[in-house]
Amino acid sequence: MSIAQQNADKIAVVDALYRFAAGVDLHDESLLASSLAEHAVSDFRPAAAKAGFDYPVIEGREAIVAALSTSLKSLDTSHSVSNPRVTLHGDKAHLDVLVEAQHVPRNDASRHYLMKNRYSVELMREGNVWVISRTTVDNIWRDGDEAVLSVI
Structure with missing residues (x-):
């Protein structure tokens, strides 16, 4: 695989998580769904x-999509993605990122309620797009009123 293709794939891998975050923040179920494989697993x-x-x-x-759309419907959220590290393995990838x-x-x-989380994300290529097959989220630090999440 060429360096150009590797770089394009790395950008597309990170874009899957951008679609996920934007889908949550915009309450856009179609955008959120576009980031996920059919049999995706989400472990928070x-x-x-x-x-x-x-x-x-x-x-x-x-x-x-149903769980996140329902549990977050009474909240405004903003997810900022940073420090992505992508490892490619053919049509599979691993993404470590801070959110x-x-x-x-x-x-x-x-x-x-503000959380800094570490996401460990497994992805797969579906046609011309990368989608999330598994996400595991761990917390690094948090601040604010934990009761905000009690509406979830």
């Missing part, structure tokens, strides 16, 4: 445990 348990709540492993694109996630209740902008 490590981060959730540090925030003091249980969150189940979610399996399948439709289930992940800062701000959560603000729509009915009370004076409260917030």
Whole structure:
């Protein structure tokens, strides 16, 4: 594989997580779904445990989109993605990245819950696009009112 193709693939891998984050923040279910493989697995348990709540492993694109759309519907969120490190393995890839996630209740902008999370993401190529097959999220630090997440 040429260096140009490797670089293009690395950008496309990171773009899958950008689509995921933007889909969540914009409450755009189609955009969110475009980032996920049909049988994707989403594991927020490590981060959730540090925030003091249980969150189940979610399996399948439709289930992940439904769970995130439902649990975050009363919050405004902003996810900032940084420090992506991509490892390519043919039509599979691994992405380690930091994500800062701000959560603000729509009915009370004076409260917030800010998390800096480490995402470990497995991806696969589907045609001309990369999609997420598994995400595991762990928390590095958090700040604010944990009760903001209780609406989840």
